[in-house]
Amino acid sequence: MRRDEENCPMKDTVEIATLRTMLKNVNREYSATLRARGVAERAVKLEGLKLQRFMLMSSIAERRGLQGVKAIAGCA
Numbered sequence: 001m002r003r004d005e006e007n008c009p010m011k012d013t014v015e016i017a018t019l020r021t022m023l024k025n026v027n028r029e030y031s032a033t034l035r036a037r038g039v040a041e042r043a044v045k046l047e048g049l050k051l052q053r054f055m056l057m058s059s060i061a062e063r064r065g066l067q068g069v070k071a072i073a074g075c076a
Contacts, residue, residue: 012063019063023056 030049033042 016060016063019056019060023053023060026052026056 026049030046030053033045033049036042
């Protein structure tokens with residue numbers, strides 16, 4: 001694979017799809033943790049899940065921004 005091909009939007013699209021799946025799973029776990037009763041470590045777990053959500057959403061936003069820049073540069 002040529003170096004310019006590996007930086008094209010298709011790779012980013014696959015990565016975004018993977019990140020969105022991961023985000024969906026984190027959101028499900030977050031919701032289940034909120035509904036759980038008697039979980040002593042619930043606050044700590046929720047904070048960890050919030051951090052994971054933030055990191056995944058940031059990665060998705062970053063890749064979406066890169067897609068736009070690459071398309072403008074003629075990589076698409």
